[in-house]
Amino acid sequence: METIEYHPRRDQLVYTFGGSAPVLRIKPGTALRLWSEDAFNNALTSVDDVSGEKVDLRFVNPQTGPFHVEGAEPGDTLALHIVDLTPARSYGASATIPFFGGLTSTDRTAFLQDPLPDTTWIYHVDSVRGTVGFQARFGDFEVALPLEPMLGTVGVAPPGGEVRSSLVPERFGGNMDAPDVRAGTTVYLGVNVEGALFSIGDGHYRQGEGEACGTAVEGAMNSTIIVELIKGGAPAWPRLETDAQWMAVGSSRPMEDSWRIGQLEMVRWFGELFGLHQLDAYQLLTQTALAPIANAVDANYSVVVKAAKQLFPEAHAYSGMHADLRQRGAQLI
Template sequence: MSDPRILTVRPEPGEYAWTFGGSAPVARITPGTVLDLFTEDCFAGRVRSTRDFVSEVCDFPFLNPQTGPFHVEGAEPGDTVAVHFVSIEPARDWAASTTVPLFGALTSTHTTATLQPPLPEVVWMWQLDRERGTCRFTARDSDIEIDLPMDPMHGTVGVAPANLEVRSALVPDAHGGNMDTPEMRSGVTCYLGVNVEGALLSLGDGHARQGEGETCGVAVECAMNTVVIVELLKGVQTPWPRIESDTHIMSTGSARPLEDAFRISQLDLVQWLARDYGLSELDAYQLLSQAGEAPLANVCDTNYTSVAKIRKEWLPAGEPHRGLHRHLRETAAVLTR
């Protein structure tokens, strides 16, 4: 790749997108463009202390602001957009997490509807030490403090959905969106199937770190400075968002009940193995059954998200997408030198 074009986007407050689809692009980019982005946190930056309750300071449905969308030139339905995460760096030295009334895995919700009152609304402020790479949990009901390693990621990355739809940025589905998987960290390439001309890629919802399942519904929410390289794979279909790291290939599925999210992710990985690694579907099913990892992403959003992953070193010869991930890693290495 020759000298990559770099586009810097740091949106002003009124310039975020709140949906996938339905928003005018902020820029047109050519494949190969490096995007140097600022993303606001899922609260639009409004939760800044333990007294800032989401139900009071946030303005529904203006949650989960997205930086974008970007129109990728030449992208058409049937193609795949590849988003390589070069770096994801917290933009502040604090982050916030909260309970949200009737949201999360260990509470009844608007859909798992019960007559019980919601859990109390509590905010936890996390201090980030960017030098040491840690984030500090401060308990609210005792004087316990714990330093955890940071592991920055994006909860949300996606394109405009199919079927003429516009979806809230809080929703994960086949177009990507709010998948909330810790696997979306720097160094990986995310593959997204294109549904509309230009793809209309956007991302946001940075997390300084997140547990698998995102149990309380909210991660260590943090504004981010993020660099990605966007590429285009013409004529390659990607039915559900896929992720490639140096060590693994991964498929995601987003649905309810959770077993359907699992089924989608597993079937997609079986079919990926069959397409790119020369295994029959049943042989791939067997191999994945014995060699796969299945970390949950979120069990709290509109759809739940499950990840199916397998180590590349355990696969037969084969490299998906003509080595694009390896190539992007090299480009990224030059960028971050």
């Protein structure tokens, strides 16, 4: 398996999906070892740093990429298997940002109240214990939390020549902030343009479902990813597969539309997996699905709809692509 390492310079980072020339051309089957910057562009390194003074909103959620996948055409399915995610720094940052987050007034949901204080938390990584340390800013409480690295953003170029901010999740993927996008997960994305032009970024050292305050434990990340291409069969919305679950991600506003999108995509997937009529798939999904909130704070909200694979042991998505990629990935660790 060909392995390529890529560590972008700061001037090579991009802040959109679409609109940027590819940094590399790669063949399907290639393994990539990538470095990505944190969502704040490393602007918050101390509790004395606050977003209003340090963070340039033109340059947040920097992406590593895009990468041109040879042979990828509109209508194909890009499979990205995450082999490993490892923090690239000894600390991560989180913050409450004025008029941003799930439990405050925003630019869209406006109330007659002052913004929450612009406050920064720094989490220190203990790589030996595999933890990140929370320290209260307004008291003496401390707790060591398990490291659970994930990628907040993974996506391809949108269709129709669109250029979308790296803060936005949509059918092309993007800033989904789904904790399930972690090591051991295969992400399936529909290809919209020649070469797919995918990128990754927004590493999180851990994040709860919903990302309530709007920021996770944001940190630079070392990622190992295998890139594969499936001709045809493009999903309408992002799909995820782990050893235990199939998942579909819907991103929209209001949140019930995100839920509906994820449910519909799973109905479609059940139809493909089991050869079911749409209404039978709908009924089966109703009795088996879970639907956690991935994020309730981004430009669009994201909901992940999950189905347990143990209920359907005879079914294999994409001809067993995930299991094959898991085996290949074991060679890289």
